[in-house]
Amino acid sequence: MATKNHDNRMEIRLAGEGGQGMILAGIILAEAAAIYDNKNATQTQSYGPEARGGASKAEVVIAQGEIDHPEVIIADVLVAMSQEACDKYAGNLKKDGLLIVDQERVGRVPSSRAIKVPITRLAQESSGKSITANVVALGVLVGLTDVVSRQAIIQAVAARAPKGTEEMNKAALSAGFAAADLVGKKRPHKA
Amino acid sequence: MATKNHDNRMEIRLAGEGGQGMILAGIILAEAAAIYDNKNATQTQSYGPEARGGASKAEVVIAQGEIDHPEVIIADVLVAMSQEACDKYAGNLKKDGLLIVDQERVGRVPSSRAIKVPITRLAQESSGKSITANVVALGVLVGLTDVVSRQAIIQAVAARAPKGTEEMNKAALSAGFAAADLVGKKRPHKA
Amino acid sequence: MTVRLMQGNEAVGWGAIAAGCKFFAGYPITPSTEIAEMLSRELPKVGGKFIQMEDEIASLAACIGASVGGLKSLTATSGPGFSLMQEHIGYAAMTEIPVVIVDVQRLGPSTGQPTSASQGDVMQSRWGTHGDHPMIVLSPVSVRQSFDLTVKAFNFSEKYRTPVILLTDEVIGHMREKIELPDFDSVERVERIATDVPPEWYKPYGDSLSDVPPMANFGEGYRYHITALFHDVLGYPTTRLDEIDPWIERVHRKIERNLNDIILVEEDLSENDKTVVVTYGASARSARHAVKLARQRRTKVGMVTLLTLWPFAEDEISRVAKTAKRIIVPEMNLGQIALEVERVAGRNKVVRVNRANGEMVTPQMILEAIEDR
Amino acid sequence: MTVRLMQGNEAVGWGAIAAGCKFFAGYPITPSTEIAEMLSRELPKVGGKFIQMEDEIASLAACIGASVGGLKSLTATSGPGFSLMQEHIGYAAMTEIPVVIVDVQRLGPSTGQPTSASQGDVMQSRWGTHGDHPMIVLSPVSVRQSFDLTVKAFNFSEKYRTPVILLTDEVIGHMREKIELPDFDSVERVERIATDVPPEWYKPYGDSLSDVPPMANFGEGYRYHITALFHDVLGYPTTRLDEIDPWIERVHRKIERNLNDIILVEEDLSENDKTVVVTYGASARSARHAVKLARQRRTKVGMVTLLTLWPFAEDEISRVAKTAKRIIVPEMNLGQIALEVERVAGRNKVVRVNRANGEMVTPQMILEAIEDR
Amino acid sequence: MSEASKVEQPVLEVKTTAKKGPRGQVTIFANWCKGCGICVAFCPTGVLALDDDDHPVVVYPEKCTGCHWCDTHCPDLAIIVKKVEL
Amino acid sequence: MSEASKVEQPVLEVKTTAKKGPRGQVTIFANWCKGCGICVAFCPTGVLALDDDDHPVVVYPEKCTGCHWCDTHCPDLAIIVKKVEL
Amino acid sequence: MPTQAEHTEYMYLRPTKKFPNVWCAGCGIGIVMGALIRAIDRIGLEKDDVALVSGIGCTGRMPVYMDFNTMHTTHGRALAFATGLKIARPTMKVITIMGDGDAIAIGGNHFIHAARRNIGITAIVVNNSIYGMTGGQYSPTTPIGAKAATAPYGNIEPPMPICELAKAAGATFVARSTVYHAVELDRFIEQAIRKNGFSLVEAVSYCPTTFGRMNKLGSTVDMMRQLKENSVSASAAEKLSPEERETKIVRGVVHDIEKPEYTQLYEELIQRVQAAQAPKPAQA
Amino acid sequence: MPTQAEHTEYMYLRPTKKFPNVWCAGCGIGIVMGALIRAIDRIGLEKDDVALVSGIGCTGRMPVYMDFNTMHTTHGRALAFATGLKIARPTMKVITIMGDGDAIAIGGNHFIHAARRNIGITAIVVNNSIYGMTGGQYSPTTPIGAKAATAPYGNIEPPMPICELAKAAGATFVARSTVYHAVELDRFIEQAIRKNGFSLVEAVSYCPTTFGRMNKLGSTVDMMRQLKENSVSASAAEKLSPEERETKIVRGVVHDIEKPEYTQLYEELIQRVQAAQAPKPAQA
Numbered sequence A, B: 001m002a003t004k005n006h007d008n009r010m011e012i013r014l015a016g017e018g019g020q021g022m023i024l025a026g027i028i029l030a031e032a033a034a035i036y037d038n039k040n041a042t043q044t045q046s047y048g049p050e051a052r053g054g055a056s057k058a059e060v061v062i063a064q065g066e067i068d069h070p071e072v073i074i075a076d077v078l079v080a081m082s083q084e085a086c087d088k089y090a091g092n093l094k095k096d097g098l099l100i101v102d103q104e105r106v107g108r109v110p111s112s113r114a115i116k117v118p119i120t121r122l123a124q125e126s127s128g129k130s131i132t133a134n135v136v137a138l139g140v141l142v143g144l145t146d147v148v149s150r151q152a153i154i155q156a157v158a159a160r161a162p163k164g165t166e167e168m169n170k171a172a173l174s175a176g177f178a179a180a181d182l183v184g185k186k187r188p189h190k191a
Numbered sequence C, D: 001m002t003v004r005l006m007q008g009n010e011a012v013g014w015g016a017i018a019a020g021c022k023f024f025a026g027y028p029i030t031p032s033t034e035i036a037e038m039l040s041r042e043l044p045k046v047g048g049k050f051i052q053m054e055d056e057i058a059s060l061a062a063c064i065g066a067s068v069g070g071l072k073s074l075t076a077t078s079g080p081g082f083s084l085m086q087e088h089i090g091y092a093a094m095t096e097i098p099v100v101i102v103d104v105q106r107l108g109p110s111t112g113q114p115t116s117a118s119q120g121d122v123m124q125s126r127w128g129t130h131g132d133h134p135m136i137v138l139s140p141v142s143v144r145q146s147f148d149l150t151v152k153a154f155n156f157s158e159k160y161r162t163p164v165i166l167l168t169d170e171v172i173g174h175m176r177e178k179i180e181l182p183d184f185d186s187v188e189r190v191e192r193i194a195t196d197v198p199p200e201w202y203k204p205y206g207d208s209l210s211d212v213p214p215m216a217n218f219g220e221g222y223r224y225h226i227t228a229l230f231h232d233v234l235g236y237p238t239t240r241l242d243e244i245d246p247w248i249e250r251v252h253r254k255i256e257r258n259l260n261d262i263i264l265v266e267e268d269l270s271e272n273d274k275t276v277v278v279t280y281g282a283s284a285r286s287a288r289h290a291v292k293l294a295r296q297r298r299t300k301v302g303m304v305t306l307l308t309l310w311p312f313a314e315d316e317i318s319r320v321a322k323t324a325k326r327i328i329v330p331e332m333n334l335g336q337i338a339l340e341v342e343r344v345a346g347r348n349k350v351v352r353v354n355r356a357n358g359e360m361v362t363p364q365m366i367l368e369a370i371e372d373r
Numbered sequence E, F: 001m002s003e004a005s006k007v008e009q010p011v012l013e014v015k016t017t018a019k020k021g022p023r024g025q026v027t028i029f030a031n032w033c034k035g036c037g038i039c040v041a042f043c044p045t046g047v048l049a050l051d052d053d054d055h056p057v058v059v060y061p062e063k064c065t066g067c068h069w070c071d072t073h074c075p076d077l078a079i080i081v082k083k084v085e086l
Numbered sequence G, H: 001m002p003t004q005a006e007h008t009e010y011m012y013l014r015p016t017k018k019f020p021n022v023w024c025a026g027c028g029i030g031i032v033m034g035a036l037i038r039a040i041d042r043i044g045l046e047k048d049d050v051a052l053v054s055g056i057g058c059t060g061r062m063p064v065y066m067d068f069n070t071m072h073t074t075h076g077r078a079l080a081f082a083t084g085l086k087i088a089r090p091t092m093k094v095i096t097i098m099g100d101g102d103a104i105a106i107g108g109n110h111f112i113h114a115a116r117r118n119i120g121i122t123a124i125v126v127n128n129s130i131y132g133m134t135g136g137q138y139s140p141t142t143p144i145g146a147k148a149a150t151a152p153y154g155n156i157e158p159p160m161p162i163c164e165l166a167k168a169a170g171a172t173f174v175a176r177s178t179v180y181h182a183v184e185l186d187r188f189i190e191q192a193i194r195k196n197g198f199s200l201v202e203a204v205s206y207c208p209t210t211f212g213r214m215n216k217l218g219s220t221v222d223m224m225r226q227l228k229e230n231s232v233s234a235s236a237a238e239k240l241s242p243e244e245r246e247t248k249i250v251r252g253v254v255h256d257i258e259k260p261e262y263t264q265l266y267e268e269l270i271q272r273v274q275a276a277q278a279p280k281p282a283q284a
């Protein structure tokens, strides 16, 4: 559908496999927007077909004004952490939308404009744990798009980090920012 | 309501206490009409307010043609085997309707035209068992009104009598007929 | 067969036997218990089986299980038990397993008045379980129809692979009326459509030219899976929209395309009836009485008796509404089928005649509505 | 309180706490379980009690028992559990015991698709139990409303001595949104009307100037009887029509005379909207989106959001129908509230927009309906 | 309230060898009595009998030992036995 | 079918003092395996190990006694052990 | 002449609810009612502190006559309602009155879970081996071979041992007696009510109207006599052979142990949680 | 290299249903599935003669993978559906597969009544002490003190002894083992299926994803080890003190008796009724 979005509506989809923490990433992103940037945000999610494991997807909508339809209609940004996720959701991305993939997990991308970042590897390298890949992904996403401010995402990640993992997560986020800076700002065109 | 009844509709109510067999009497009467007189009949019933005992009431509607509303609208005949039953239902009797009461159980009657028969006593005397009072009542009712033929009620009673009680019930029915003959035919006026 | 005086409940039992029912599971409840009692006596005679379960939930579950095993199955209950059966009515609808459920309506809500009559479960019979699915509900007007519609209920349930509800009431269920049962061999019996493909090819939920896929019984060589999760044509769970949507469509289509077969109404109309009574169940008895009285008084009035309550006879009532100025809907509730009549015929045309205290709507009440112009 | 991102289900839990709820009994089921989980954590902190019962039937029973003991009580479930609760919803209605039931709708029928959304229980929430009785059903559109309407649900239930259903759905329940919870002390809380007569004079079901008799809690000196048989003003079973009829009338009257208080709608109408969207729950989010888009395109379109689904906003929709030529009813089911809209507004005016596969109705689908003249 | 009490096997105080004079005074409330006959059948000393109407009556008041069998077992709470101190 | 069978307490045939050569041939089907590590942890003779990807691999095939612990316990039916007749 | 008002039982009957009761002449349910009242009277409970919760059935009609907090719920669910009430009012003596069908057929699950939780409720089951109210269909306690309205050829299902079931599920006091042994019955009920935990008394009764008639067991008096003759005390039962014992109703306290009661554990939980929440006092 | 097709278990998997299964890595439910297949294989049943009926839960997902007549019913009601199926097909081996919540929480009543009737169904209960599928709420078998999603302060309800309950209710074969003891488990399942009557096998399992995580019990491997260490065979249990025994999972056959099976009794009833109905042959 046409996305003459009200109030600078931004639609972000984070998709991967169960266990990669994409839903948590969505929550953190929405919190960054809603609590720290004082915008509005909705976060929704869906689980894979089976009880455990399988695909997992979070959607975040961010806007200045009220958000009506809470789900992604057609994404401004897609972060795909698995090939399956990329295949499944790349079709529902705006023509000028931004596709970020984990370089090592997504071999085939549908467009040459896709931004490939070795997200999981950066997680391992920066924090010593590959499970911070979701935080690296947030760093890349925010670094590239400013859907929320860097300050906001830093606060949001810090607020959600379990005791003792604060530094690790901070490092992962910074690694994401750095990777984004390297790629160069490349915001999706907004209507 | 006005009772321009279709097809010679006759409405009979048999009321008494639980245990007096008034519902069985209703069934027998309806069977006499439906099976042995080849008319149509419906039989309905209601129980007292409480699980056991209390008031009990059977209604029988008999007609040549189809019977629509299956319950008594305003009775042509009321057989009351207890004071409570008489008090409760005498009001719902046609102006020219027939009221038959068990003389020894119903002290107050609402109209001097009520037919008083010592039904339970006749049962005891004729059959040796007061539980045949319901059959005596049928005898009186049929004897007085011809709602069904005597032959039909004789057959219907016989068909329902438990093994070994055939004679007893026959005697009770005859006692009812005899009592009716004594009172003299007094059919309710039919519209 | 001979002429007999019989209760509606008993006639339901005989209807089940005539239809080929071989299994009954139930839990006693007034005013339905006579059905269970007569079948506990009669089923073993025809090699059928009767079991009293620990509750109504288990009763319907056992019926569905027995149906999967190949036996035509029946349960019977009343309000409180019917409420408990709702989850499994949905299960049977979702898995498309034939089963017949009798609800002999009594006065509710809740325990209410067990020995009093009611038509209070009309909407529940359509909407009592969660989620969307079509439902066939039949409602008899007489003892004879209690027999006939029980047979119909079994036939519909097998023909369309669906639960069918026989919605009767305390008046019809307990009333005794003259009935001459037909020879059971002469009764039309529909059997479930057997598959004619070899087991490897069998698709329990699809691949049939009609909207009703053939149903294999367990134990006859067709091993397949049954689940009330949304499932694909093989019966396996699915979350794919391209498998869910067709299921929903097919299951509605199988009813909707066959409304001509399923919707049973009795019309007693003449050309330009300005007043029409739309009625069903016990109230139809009072309505007929009132209509005859009105006609005796030369009042023109038509009557439509719904034997199939659900799916609602939308076309029939629309047609009536074209000419009728007033549609009278007598019910032993506070207005349930009247909602549908209002929806289809227009609210302003409908005159509701309600009684919800356990007593029948009287002919007088209906007559007054007919004559009150 | 601070700004937070919160799920609708969690907001229901906080709404309960704010309303003074002190008891929760439930049985886990997706997608409602977060409500139970948060209350198992939060209730003991405020001296309240949480118990997981052996099933949903027992859960609602325990809530009713606790309410009789004086605690405001809540249960939460989804489709299959909601079907099981039907008998006791009727019990609470019949005995006039306040209790709040949350149904977080998921895709049915039957097991369906536990993690998918639906608005498939709208009719069930009104008609799911046997017999006739009124029912209050509220449906939130946002996380904040999940909080607010939970408070309302408790307040209505105490004020009118009735079960109240909060009919939410998987979208609203699981969605996270920005919310600033109010100071709980500032939230309006309605307490049940205490009796002011001495025990010998107390009539639990009558003798009050209003239609809602005061309710005494067990253990506080007013020993009385509760039964779901029809009962007299003292609570004793009765079969007398002159006691049954007044009960039925009063219980309906207590709702019908207070429609102004109970029926909550949000109207976004301008004078001569020829097209109006009537919506509720998750679909209202899509509808708002579509309406804004349409208005951007200079299409005139109004919108009515039903926060109270039952009793149905008959007057409001009648009013809208006077001027509107088309009323669009988007639902995540196959047309449920649309039935009522059709009944009240006329069938020919209503355009149904349905999706019953677990996905939200999209703004696009609604927009097309709006613009398709 | 929660102290555990010991399991006592109760012994009915039925002594059929009656001392002089009654030790119990029996009253039957006809309005509550349904005439089941339990009291009559089981009174250890034959104090009661059924009348023509199948209702119990006290026929040998002097034989009553006040054992309370009848009022303890009347399903309709229609009998009262009062101990009479000798 | 209904004859009652005796209760036998099964004895695992685990003999860690391996005879010469393997007595079992282990195959792991990676497409079914979820990498839970149960087989690796409990193989009595240490035939298996987890690779970098947390998936089991056969590292000492010759040690396998064919005891069937691993294929009996794999929750994903992802191992097959074939007895090798010596 | 004494008046009814002097009768102990009468003191606990509702002045506003008219007798005679609904039960058939001679029905044992009334005897259990008498026993219950005597037990409550002996313990000396305040009427306000007692709640009677019943399900549907002839037995379920018992509470309405008594002047306590009384609640007639739905068929089979008395214990679930009672659970909520007991949690709301832990100091109240909550007593459920159920028929065998009510407690063990449709209500079996609530029965075993109330027992498992060891919630401080007393369950009284009037076991007449039949569904009385609906007219004599077989129940889960109907003996094998007995006739019933839905077992015209004799029942083939083994009866459920109510007391043993309660014990296995976790009840802390379990006893069985009969309406013939009304004094023993009231003692057991007294013990059960005094118990701090889930307690069960199975009161074996009879239904002359349905079960008695269908199985040709004679009058009420005959059925009382059968209870007397077919039952033995636990101590006497020990002397019987297992086969003989099988055929007897064994009366006595089946089980009596101590275990923490549910609502008390919950109160402790609340205290624990609230204590952890309370701001720590500044160090002295 | 052997192919999967040679695997015994594989012969019983559905060719049309894709693996891997739905369960979390290392979940014990899959081990029970293997044990069940081995048991059926050993008995040598025809696939057509076996029906698997399950309820809702992670455990309830088991039947779909296996190439029998399989039915995934509603939560708690598997045994009620199975009862109808067994009556319709008395010669079929009907096996129900249930989680602890499924069988004993919402399904407790069907459980005790199937046992009471002694209907020839085999019930396999995978007891992981938790509601796995809904995310780890406490179940009627959760140990006292354990944390769960709805017991954040520790569970206060005593667990239900599943085997003892079945025994009290009337089951004729009852056994308990664990997924660590997979070979013993399949032997017990074999015995249970061979039994002509209601038979129960409690397969003690674990849920690493919910219960394990919330109670910090470590990995799947750790939880397996705990099963090994916390369980004893029945014979070993006899040598323990009662207190020690309390803390252990006792494995073994708890109960094994002979009693007429329900569907056989019903077949006899039918024969009896039909014989009485049949016209008497003319006297010779």
Ligand SMILES: Cc1ncc(C[n+]2csc(CCOP(=O)(O)OP(=O)(O)O)c2C)c(N)n1
Binding pocket: C027, C028, C029, C030, C056, C080, C081, C084, G056, G057, G058, G059, G060, G074, G075, G098, G099, G100, G101, G102, G103, G126, G128, G130, G131, G132, G133, G134, G139
């Ligand atoms: C849900 C539900 N199912 C069935 C009934 C019908 N019913 C009422 S009482 C009863 C059984 C009565 O038997 P029991 O519990 O043993 O009590 P009794 O009458 O023998 O004292 C039944 C089945 C009901 N009221 N509600």
Ligand SMILES: Cc1ncc(C[n+]2csc(CCOP(=O)(O)OP(=O)(O)O)c2C)c(N)n1
Binding pocket: D027, D028, D029, D030, D056, D080, D081, D084, H056, H057, H058, H059, H060, H074, H075, H098, H099, H100, H101, H102, H103, H126, H128, H130, H131, H132, H133, H134, H139
């Ligand atoms: C009537 C109903 N209530 C609740 C649920 C939700 N539910 C699904 S599975 C489950 C419990 C699962 O626990 P268990 O039976 O122990 O199986 P497990 O997942 O642990 O194997 C629940 C409560 C449901 N599907 N239906």
Ligand code: SF4
Binding pocket: E028, E032, E033, E034, E035, E036, E037, E038, E039, E040, E055, E056, E073, E074, E075, E076, E077, E078, E079, G026
């Ligand atoms: S026991 Fe009671 S009811 Fe029965 S006869 Fe004696 S006094 Fe009357």
Ligand code: SF4
Binding pocket: E024, E026, E042, E043, E044, E045, E046, E047, E048, E063, E064, E065, E066, E067, E068, E069, E070, E071, E081
């Ligand atoms: S108290 Fe009653 S039973 Fe005892 S001796 Fe006196 S009359 Fe007889």
Ligand code: SF4
Binding pocket: F028, F032, F033, F034, F035, F036, F037, F038, F039, F040, F056, F073, F074, F075, F076, F077, F078, F079, H026
């Ligand atoms: S036990 Fe099975 S699933 Fe687990 S690691 Fe070994 S092969 Fe893989």
Ligand code: SF4
Binding pocket: F024, F026, F042, F043, F044, F045, F046, F047, F048, F063, F064, F065, F066, F067, F068, F069, F070, F071, F081
């Ligand atoms: S069969 Fe498996 S467990 Fe046994 S020794 Fe070989 S690899 Fe190890």
Ligand code: SF4
Binding pocket: B052, G022, G023, G024, G026, G027, G028, G029, G058, G059, G128, G132, G133, G206, G207, G208, G209, G210
């Ligand atoms: S039917 Fe039976 S149980 Fe009910 S009151 Fe009569 S005798 Fe008692």
Ligand code: SF4
Binding pocket: A052, H022, H023, H024, H026, H027, H028, H029, H058, H059, H128, H132, H133, H206, H207, H208, H209, H210
């Ligand atoms: S949640 Fe628990 S029980 Fe369910 S599959 Fe995962 S580990 Fe197994």
Ligand SMILES: [Mg+2]
Binding pocket: G057, G099, G100, G101, G126, G127, G128, G129, G130, G131, G132, G139
């Ligand atoms: Mg009983």
Ligand SMILES: [Mg+2]
Binding pocket: H057, H099, H100, H101, H126, H127, H128, H129, H130, H131, H132, H139
């Ligand atoms: Mg479990």
